[in-house]
Amino acid sequence: MNTTCIDLLLESNPFEFSQDSSQLFLASLRETALKHYNGNVFFKSLWDKNMIHPDQIKDEADIKKIPMIMVNIFKEFELVSCDKADIVLTLGSSGTGGQRSLMHLDQGSLDRVKKLAYKIHEELGITSSKKYNYLCFTYDPKIANDLGTAFTDELLTSFTDINEVYYAIQFDERKNDFQLNEAGVVDKLIEFSKSDIPTRILGFPAFLYKIIIDYDLKLTFPKDSWLQTGGGWKNHANEEISKSKFRDFIFERLAIPKENNRDLFGMVEHGIPYIDCSQGKLRVPNYARVFIRDPKTLEILPYGEIGLIQFICTYNSSYPSMSLLTTDWGILKKSDDLIAGDILEIVGRAGTSKHKGCAIKAAEMLR
């Protein structure tokens, strides 16, 4: 099998930023873009309309010119760049806003997303050969095997040796729906906190926060226990507390060290995980590029300004989301420490303007 540019990129250190790493990324970008250009009619139409061809991406400045597909398109239409028969896994987004994206992965893309995830976690000191108990605030992947978060959590558990995994969102046959097993979670938290084996808690921060509050838990987990959150506060936005307060809170209630409390920002349409370093800053690896854009002009905004986040990645050759304009507000900051790579701050969900009147908005009709 020929080694491709993207394979070479994924061999490299995700947080090494140099002339060479840039060239590696650019080569992989041209390679992937060409696959989509030839494999997806809409992708080609968009690039043609913008009068740009993958071969024309020569330097970092050119990356800013490539057309973006906004995330809503992936929620509204099914897009794929490869032969459908080659798809080995389809993952769905959580559908918080009422619509779900379906991301299709061929074998190469699936292997690559797993690999890059491992590399990033490894570089940020999260992987381990030690054995851990896992409490996952997500769906049992055996049942919800098409859900991005379940896939992620399953993937994350593979980055260490495993003693036991407990999935908190379980299928309730009586209700014919998934339910958070609160009592089960409380029991497991107590049980794991008393174990000699350290614990890793994965999943939505809101769930854990609420259970600790509701059950007034104060536990002491073994040293080297971790909390790896992801997925944001979603429908519990009104209860959201700041990241630093949350780290303090978890340390106080569960004795999990702040440096082991890591948040992850990811989108099923994009696939690259943006993970907190030990200081709680989301890091942008060289496997991706992130721009912040003005929603009115789409101009790229300078560091420190809030705008819409655009993600660019190259690992996925089966799903044409390589240049994705999100509906999330974010800020990009320059690294101010030893880890190279920009720092991403997520500010919140965009396009949620408060309803002004009695004219309907799309989200209402979709309910």
Added chain:
Amino acid sequence: MYLFGEFKNISNEEEIKDLLDIADSKKNNLANTPIRKILFFLDELSKEWQVGGYWYNLALNQLPNELSFSKEMIKNTLDLVSDLLCYDELEKRLLSEFGTLESLDEFSIHTHFEGKIQNFSLGKLLHVSAGNVFLGCIDSLLMGFLTKNINILKLSSKNQTFPKIFAESILKLDKEKIISDKFAILYWKGGDENVEKLVKNNIDAIIAWGGESMLESYKKDLPINVKLLDYGPKISIQVITKEFLNFNSIKTVSENIVNDIALWDQAACASSQNLFIEDGVDVTLLMNSIADSFNNYKLSRAKLDQDEYVDILKEKARADYSYCSTGIDYIQGDDFMIHFDPSEILRPSPLNRTLIIKPFKNILTLSKNLENFKFYLQTCGIGISRNQRNEYLRLLALAGIKRFTPIGKMLSGMSGAPHDGKFGLRDLVNTVSYEQPNDLDEFLANICDKVAFFDNFKGKKIQDFPLTDGETILLNGPGSQSESLLSNKDYSFIFASGGTSGSPKYSMYKAVEFEKTCKLLAKSYILNGLEQSDVVANLFVSGNMWSSFSAVQLALQYCPITQLPIGGKTSIEDIQSYFNTFKPNVVFGLPGMLVDLALKTQGISVSKVFYAGEAMNDSNKKLLEKYWGVNKFISAGYASVDVGPIGFQVPNGKIGEHYFFDHIYPEIINNELFVTSTLRESMPIVRYKTGDQVRLLEKDINGQKFMLLARSDKQIQIWSCRFYLNDIGDVLNTIKENLDYQVILKSKLQVGDIMQIFVDCDLNNIDDRKLLNAIYKKCKDIEQTISFEQFCIKTSISNNSFVKNERTGKSSKLIDLR
């Protein structure tokens, strides 16, 4: 915050609770305020809000600091305030919904219902306003005032200034405290569950304008006794066909399309979000034309926030996707975007002048696709040909459209139109019925309350009320100095009668009374043989404030027939022509006039005659049978202008036999009929002298039967005219004082009725024509009814001996031999 007449802040739930308690104490006061007083006040307020006035300018200066709308858009909206408040507009709204204003003030007659109804406010009304169109909350408040509710207006965070300025303008003008202390304006953050719970538990109804989440929030845990009137969320569309575009200028159509979108930047529920165009329309041409119209639109778009730009970006992304399949690119200007989306399925726009154009194959596919969104659909601006109108309107309405307007008029609704498929004011009242039949006691109590003439008869029995007659009406009815027989003149008809000699009498009917009168007549027509598919010529004489033509016309409207409103004074040639063309088989008219007509027309065939005004004597019958082939003669009812309908006949009844209508309370005094009509409250008819002699017969299934005998006065009824014997005497007196005379009325075959006047002296020197002119002058009815030539033929003046009663040997001044 504005709290029932003062600007004051309230900060906690306890104070809000107190406020709601205060609201309770004001209900009765407002319920007692006449609706017209409220309308007059609002009309005064309308003047205060005229363009360029103090309040207008204040709002124009302050609103741009708060609202995102452009200043021109704000100005454009403020221009509407004065009209919104003016009397005519408000009255139109009330009449559209309630039919009368009266029903908001008192228990009043209803057209169909036998009892009475009054519309009472629900009580305390919470208005939850939307921030989209700042005038909306004022309109909502007006709905509350018009229905006499106590109003609590909950402001939107985005629209606080205008309601406060509006409240200030009311407070300053309202010295009498008509409405200024009947409403409050509050603000609390949407979703504040404690406040919302408190309000929900202490309010009678909530009128909520806005999105689904707001509505859900108010629906949640709403006590069962609180009525929720939800307006929104809604979506509106435009539909244009090829045929329509073939016959209309694309430039004008585009300008109208833009008008429905650009005004208030699509924030209103009636703003168009999707334009559906029939397959075959040149999309690119239309899009370019619409873009030109957007570019030329005089009002600029509001300042958008970042999230709104994101919503538009999403639409651009969709447009890129559409381009891939259609090759038609979106058009974006400084403040608009147009996207042709090939999917036929309705899809909400991100608003702010973002138009999504969609194709449709035909009305069947369009309506089928729309049906899935039935709940949300509101207005459809429609551009179709006349041929397409019925089918399009029917199918789109069945699919869920609640309102159609021409393209360009979606945002300028007609006053009094329903909203979201219902009449909104009706929802804000309890329509209370008073199912006490309007019997005599009830009627007498009511008129004593309302009519000055009967002020002194409160609590008295009918026997204690005064007998009334034509003179009573002349002196106290419409046109008299006191008009003390009238309640009020609103929405009424005034008819004239008895103008043959001296002053005519005028009778007033409320519109609803006249309607009821006509319905009774219609019932009797149908009972007596008016049938479906009859073609009816109304040959009563119209105009001159006479009632018969109008009454018959309206009554026939309630019958399943086709009517020809010809009128008795139409020329013979025209009548002949109408008969030849439409071939009526039924005729309504005065016997004398019908006979004249029968003699002068040819080839006419009529099977039924409904007559009134005078008796149908045998000679008239024979003439009509001979010339028109009439085989059925039916009385159109025993009625008079003063009283209204008194009696009706039944098929196969004897000549002269009638039944009293239910609303008639008859009294026979010296063989003469006096009636009280409970139908007539606006100008009560009480113990009224009819001038007719009747004999009461037995009661049967149809009610009280009676026989109409003769006139008890010396009234002469001939040629459809009514005048008195004395009128003839007065004329003769002008020739020679104390002249004795005798009048004989006869019927002659081929000729009709004749009146002979005999005098006891030699009048050879008297010019006949001069004498007849004197009669014309005295008896105007005759002049207006019978031409000089006709009159000459039928009148004979002679100095022959008077006819004497063979038995008594006495001669009577009036002998009716017909």
